[in-house]
Amino acid sequence: MLPFSKPSISEDEMRAVAEVLASGWITTGPKAEEFERALAEYIGGGIEARVFNSATSALEASLLACGIGSGDEVVLPAMSFVATANVVVRVGARPVFADVELLSRNLDPASAESAISSQTRVLMPVHFAGLAADLAAIRELSAANHLVLIEDAAQAIGSDYAAGRIGSSGNPVCFSFHPNKNITTIEGGAVASADPDLLQRLERIRFHGIERFANGEIDVREWGGKMNLPDVGAALGLVQLAKLDDFNRKRRDLARAYLRRLPRDERLLLPADVEGHSWHMFCVCLDFLALPTTRHAVMQWFRERGVILGVHYPAMHLFSLYRRLGYSEGDFPVAERIAAQTLTLPLFPAMQESDVEQVCGLFEELLHGAPP
Template identity: 50%
Template sequence: MPPYVKISVGRQSLGDGESESTMSNYLPFTRPTIDEQTIESVAEVLRSGWITTGPKVEQFEQGLCDYLGGERRVRAFLHATGALEEALVMAGIQPGDEVIVPAMTFAATANVVVRLGAKPVLVDVDLKSRSLLLDQTAAVLTSRTRAIMPVHLNGLAVDLDGVYALAKQHRLRVVEDAAQAIGTLYKGRKLGSFGDIVVFSFHANKNLTTIEGGAVSVASAEEAQMLEILRFHGITKFADGTMDVTRAASKHNMTDVAAAVGLGQLKHLDEFNRKRRQLAHRYFELLGDEQLGVVPARGDEGHSWHMFTLLPHYNGGCPDRKTLRERMHQRGIGLGIHYQALNQFTLYRNMGYAEGRFPNAERIGRETVTLPLFPAMVMSDVERVCEALAACLKN
């Protein structure tokens, strides 16, 4: 009996249009690993009669809080998109305010700013770390800037000392988008165990999944209470069974079914991330000389390796990404695209972010591929990917 049962993601959307082939040895770019105990715990929740927010969500929040060292308040959400939006509301972001967002991220980071009537002010990223550039961040600050949203893309921590120094100097809130970085360490400390507001995602392809889900880590009890109000209709409940509604808030509460999956995953998170690091190291051994493409920043042992991305050297033998993905697919290997730059989308282009403004993000957007990386892979899978890449880039 293998230690983990692979749950095939079949044709479910992983958010980037990838769908798995029916090929039996097909290697997708990601796949969740869920053990039998977790599946059983979900069945228990379903049988219990209490399936929406209840004791499992409370346990999951406590589990996350303990995982982060016990000093923070953690509140679970239905997804990170809702968590990011309410985090900005809690941070006091108003229509007309400006919020700094890297031009290379998943659309949700900037979309939530737009949804509040505020303006995402985009900055370029470093080509290898894909982290927002601090000098550009400092250069776009205005009297309307209220917050910075650093994104720990691919599980690599942003230079938080630099971000927080800038935020302190200009009295800005920091909403860290750690959607891809549960378990990542920055200078030896877990993301979310310190800092202003830190948001995680537990979407199906994340290092820890609850199928869909998210969480916010904050320092104070007051902010945690505000998040509870914001995630559930603006309701405050009283001991006598009555309630008050103080704002027209939305609904983002996690279910106990999702929390049961999360509790099962949390037990394995460090082991999953260790395996991801080992697989990434093997990719570096095979690709590190950059013969096949520009490899990502290595980071340190704190990198949780949510994704391993490459900027392949397209050439006469393989002119573009579409061709490469098709050839790899034929060989039974799925390559993801994470991500297009925000100004390669109509919404952000129409806001005035013309092509050419963010050369690194745009190059990544045009060229990047995501190589398979998930805990159930074995080292020979990495070798298979690299051999296929070499062959597919040649002809």
């Protein structure tokens, strides 16, 4: 079976994890600190990194550290993994959705602008599948409206935008190291920021609110949770980070092979090849109604032929939780079209071009044969 995603774990990672397991200190400690320094150096721009047990925690902590809570609104794209909206609810604020652009699946700045109200405090773009959102327009929008910019870069470690790496801009940028991301710590995440006060607050929120003083005393002045990354995961992350540029090069080569080989057909919409893309996922839109068939039947048809496809994602505003805020069908036509038509093709560094050939051959068969 060819999965749509698979972590690249070799002897190096196993050795690094075994060393930590044998060291006598397996939870957060020296490896987590070393991973933070390595991430900061990799991302560049003078930022510091703080690691977390997930991107969900990293996003929640970033919102809290920026003082976001009850009565505040956060503008975000309707097309993302549901964690992007859930963290806003979690801190007591209100997610306000905006539509996305069809090819990039990223926040449409015009739609975001029309979602801004007097309650809006944060703009939270997502770099979908590793492709940077339109940060020039988004930064302008956030500056003009005095908003905090928190980037959900869960899918974008190693992506570039203009001259810099995603995460190097100084505002809070959150990454994920979940096993299907471009590097993994099993579960894990990080915040990149250049603001020393924010970084200190993140540390407190990450671990029970505890503040440590030079005289050995501690105090707890504000709430903190339990969001720390164990050293076992950090050791894995350190080895993976050293390989990230190689992984991303392989992803880019495979994505380009897909773009060369996939059939040109008006029922199949392909992603754009943009400079700086880290190709976390390769997502297409297929017009199931025009075939005519259903996504379920197509996915089953591929599975019977040894290929597992993914669905990224349903539109968040149509989940029951968010319909309760008043959203319904027709609110964000582009996000809804993507949700109805999307398929994620296999893409991970250990894949071969022959795997790409197999998937492309199946698409040709699907589009030219009897619909499943």
